[in-house]
Amino acid sequence: MTQLGMVIDVERCYGCRACMEACKVENSTPRGAFWMHVFRYEEGEHPDTSQINMPRPCQHCSEPSCASACPTGARFKREDDGIVLTDYDRCIGCRYCEIGCPYGVNYAQFQDPEEAQYGHGAGGSAGDDMFGDDSAGSVSDELGEEDPGTGKPPWHDPIHDQEFEPRGTRMSGPQPEGVMGKCTFCVHRQDADDRDEQGTTACAQTCPVDAIKFGDLEDPDSEPRRHLREKNSTSTFKLLEDRGTEPNVIYVGNEPGEDARAIESAETFKDPEEAIEAEQNPPESRSTNVEVDQ
Amino acid sequence: MSTPSMPDDLLTEPLEETGTAYYVLVGVAVLAVIGMVYSFVTMLTQGHAVTALDNWGTSGGVPWGLDIGAFSWWAAMGVGAIALSAIVRVFEMDDYEPYARIGELLTPLAFFASFLHVVFDLGRPGRVFNTIIYLPLESPIAWDVILLGGLGIVSVAYLVVSIRRDLHDLYHDGVLPSALSPVYEALLTGYDGGSPSGRGRRWWLAAAVLVFIPVVAGGLVPFVWGPFGVNINWFGAIQGPTFLAGSMTVGTATVLLIAGVLRFAYDLDDVFTDRSMRTLGVFTGALAFTYMLGVFYEIQTGTFAADMADPNVSTLVFGGSLAPLLWLAIAAVVVPTIYLVLQQATGRFSLAGTVVVAAVLLVGVLHQETWLTVGGLMYPDLMYPAGEYAPSIYEWLNLVGTTALVALGLLVFLKTLPFVSTTATDTEDSTA
Numbered sequence: 098m099t100q101l102g103m104v105i106d107v108e109r110c111y112g113c114r115a116c117m118e119a120c121k122v123e124n125s126t127p128r129g130a131f132w133m134h135v136f137r138y139e140e141g142e143h144p145d146t147s148q149i150n151m152p153r154p155c156q157h158c159s160e161p162s163c164a165s166a167c168p169t170g171a172r173f174k175r176e177d178d179g180i181v182l183t184d185y186d187r188c189i190g191c192r193y194c195e196i197g198c199p200y201g202v203n204y205a206q207f208q209d210p211e212e213a214q215y216g217h218g219a220g221g222s223a224g225d226d227m228f229g230d231d232s233a234g235s236v237s238d239e240l241g242e243e244d245p246g247t248g249k250p251p252w253h254d255p256i257h258d259q260e261f262e263p264r265g266t267r268m269s270g271p272q273p274e275g276v277m278g279k280c281t282f283c284v285h286r287q288d289a290d291d292r293d294e295q296g297t298t299a300c301a302q303t304c305p306v307d308a309i310k311f312g313d314l315e316d317p318d319s320e321p322r323r324h325l326r327e328k329n330s331t332s333t334f335k336l337l338e339d340r341g342t343e344p345n346v347i348y349v350g351n352e353p354g355e356d357a358r359a360i361e362s363a364e365t366f367k368d369p370e371e372a373i374e375a376e377q378n379p380p381e382s383r384s385t386n387v388e389v390d391q
Numbered sequence: 392m393s394t395p396s397m398p399d400d401l402l403t404e405p406l407e408e409t410g411t412a413y414y415v416l417v418g419v420a421v422l423a424v425i426g427m428v429y430s431f432v433t434m435l436t437q438g439h440a441v442t443a444l445d446n447w448g449t450s451g452g453v454p455w456g457l458d459i460g461a462f463s464w465w466a467a468m469g470v471g472a473i474a475l476s477a478i479v480r481v482f483e484m485d486d487y488e489p490y491a492r493i494g495e496l497l498t499p500l501a502f503f504a505s506f507l508h509v510v511f512d513l514g515r516p517g518r519v520f521n522t523i524i525y526l527p528l529e530s531p532i533a534w535d536v537i538l539l540g541g542l543g544i545v546s547v548a549y550l551v552v553s554i555r556r557d558l559h560d561l562y563h564d565g566v567l568p569s570a571l572s573p574v575y576e577a578l579l580t581g582y583d584g585g586s587p588s589g590r591g592r593r594w595w596l597a598a599a600v601l602v603f604i605p606v607v608a609g610g611l612v613p614f615v616w617g618p619f620g621v622n623i624n625w626f627g628a629i630q631g632p633t634f635l636a637g638s639m640t641v642g643t644a645t646v647l648l649i650a651g652v653l654r655f656a657y658d659l660d661d662v663f664t665d666r667s668m669r670t671l672g673v674f675t676g677a678l679a680f681t682y683m684l685g686v687f688y689e690i691q692t693g694t695f696a697a698d699m700a701d702p703n704v705s706t707l708v709f710g711g712s713l714a715p716l717l718w719l720a721i722a723a724v725v726v727p728t729i730y731l732v733l734q735q736a737t738g739r740f741s742l743a744g745t746v747v748v749a750a751v752l753l754v755g756v757l758h759q760e761t762w763l764t765v766g767g768l769m770y771p772d773l774m775y776p777a778g779e780y781a782p783s784i785y786e787w788l789n790l791v792g793t794t795a796l797v798a799l800g801l802l803v804f805l806k807t808l809p810f811v812s813t814t815a816t817d818t819e820d821s822t823a
Contacts, residue, residue: 129445129450130446136773153773162698168522168526168527168530169518169521169522169524169526169527170530171525187521187525188514188515188518189514189518189521189522190513190514190515191509191514195447195454196699196768197698198698201447201448201699203446204446204448205444205454206514207440207442207445207446207514208437208440213440274514275513275515276515337772340698353774359775
């Protein structure tokens with residue numbers, strides 16, 4: 098039996114958040130949705146403090162409470178590889194999975210996915226419509242695409258339009274409005290015909306310090322299991338293990354202590370509406386004009 | 392107990408007399424329902440982004456709010472109203488027969504309002520019946536759907552069975568609107584006027600309801616699923632008894648409120664007597680007290696919160712921005728409780744006072760249910776920001792709309808069905 102999972106080396110991670118960016122590009126998630134998130138926190142008392150960074154994908158639990166909570170079976174655990182997926186065609190958007198999950202990895206799509214995308218509404222001022230319509234100066238034109246304006250915006254990767262097993266329904270990429278979405282362990286890669294794609298995720302592939310090891314946790318020769326053996330003198334932990342969810346993301350390093358405190362404030366995580374407003378009307382404090390004394 | 396004896400014209404007055412106030416109430420209710428439709432259409436076309444809801448975690452939101460609080464409240468009202476009615480029928484408390492009728496008429500409307508709030512809250516309301524089509528039987532929620540849906544169906548059957556005798560009499564007396572004759576004929580199919588021996592279907596249905604309700608109200612589901620380990624923290628412990636006490640509180644308070652309004656509108660002092668209203672009031676107060684105890688236990692143990700909550704969630708909610716709202720909710724339950732109990736203790740009665748405190752009590756429980764839902768989702772255990780939530784205008788429109796819809800339903804029933812019971816003893820009605 099296969100159980101895909103991750104070993105994340107917290108001792109290696111330096112908080113560059115390239116994994117978050119890679120996930121966004123790969124899965125075209127909208128503003129405000131971070132299928133991969135990096136907790137950046139501080140421990141200890143001044144001056145003896147340390148900063149730790151802990152990436153947080155979906156834990157793809159062996160006993161997923163989100164799936165237990167789902168009243169339609171839209172959230173389910175795929176038997177073949179243990180990935181926890183959302184059936185976009187069945188989900189009713191009740192958000193029970195989000196309530197049932199203790200990890201905060203679920204995102205309801207509260208508005209039209211296109212309107213929630215980065216750059217939406219940015220056209221006009223510079224003439225660069227981010228959504229590839231037929232207007233002059235569109236991104237499609239800039240990129241020299243042969244068939245611009247096909248109705249698919251640049252952020253829309255057709256790979257996510259495919260239907261996935263075992264149900265033959267949509268389960269990857271940005272979810273439709275009113276539906277739940279979360280990290281899929283890049284299921285489109287796992288199911289790809291290209292064998293080089295299989296067994297990889299965007300976040301693991303992008304990590305500059307190779308802190309994220311992805312593979313079959315049941316296979317002793319898999320990369321994550323090998324990494325665990327290599328660092329067998331280092332402590333490991335799983336997030337909120339006491340909840341009985343049996344997560345399949347194993348962290349190498351010290352578990353966040355009682356005094357761990359997030360470095361970012363709530364303001365860091367702007368909601369999509371605020372982000373759109375900030376993009377369109379940047380505050381003066383963001384001005385890049387610098388006067389240089391000659 | 393004795394059978395209340397009322398002049399027929401008094402009991403049929405609501406069917407025959409229609410004053411200006413009735414039309415004003417209908418007009419206001421229709422306007423509020425239109426507001427609700429506007430809100431729903433807006434949410435359908437623009438998404439839930441127009442509401443104050445957002446994802447917890449990195450978005451720092453709260454994913455459930457007023458609609459879920461209102462859903463719980465209406466479901467509680469349906470459960471409580473039908474339970475009250477069943478108690479009256481099973482124990483043959485004839486003096487309270489008119490209250491039982493109100494409960495029967497209220498129950499299907501309350502369940503419908505509850506269902507509407509679920510629909511409003513769904514990201515994909517058009518897929519609401521996926522819960523039936525794909526019902527995952529291993530999910531405890533699926534069983535809640537089955538049991539609550541079952542109770543909804545039973546409530547309609549119970550309503551039909553219990554009004555048939557009165558309906559038969561009024562229909563043949565020509566009191567009911569002739570335009571609805573096909574409906575009345577359908578409702579009276581197979582009814583032969585009743586025979587005076589044995590316990591009728593109504594009694595047995597009422598008894599079934601009384602057995603069924605503790606199961607629905609959080610009893611069996613947590614008992615069976617609790618040992619399975621994985622849960623979402625809301626199944627078991629004190630939740631079941633608290634919901635049952637809250638249901639009875641909301642159900643009886645609403646019946647009390649409606650009875651008070653009917654008594655005022657149609658001078659039904661001999662139907663809804665000082666004594667019976669006072670007694671029902673103290674019953675409501677006792678249930679409200681039990682509900683509050685359950686709520687305190689939930690808060691004390693932190694079980695009101697979802698599984699994602701900080702272990703110190705109880706301290707956080709008491710010390711956080713929601714604390715004043717908590718105390719307001721407690722006051723809105725406790726003050727009416729004291730008033731209703733004092734009425735009984737002193738032997739005094741005020742119709743206006745009873746109606747007002749019943750309304751305050753209802754708002755208090757709604758407030759409490761919403762507060763418990765939101766508060767339990769505000770403080771994550773992991774290092775996310777605390778959630779923020781204040782209901783949007785659309786969520787308020789939904790709530791006002793469902794309240795108006797239930798009121799409108801009751802106003803329609805008032806003119807089309809035997810709203811004030813003309814019968815008392817169930818033993819006379821074996822074939823109803």
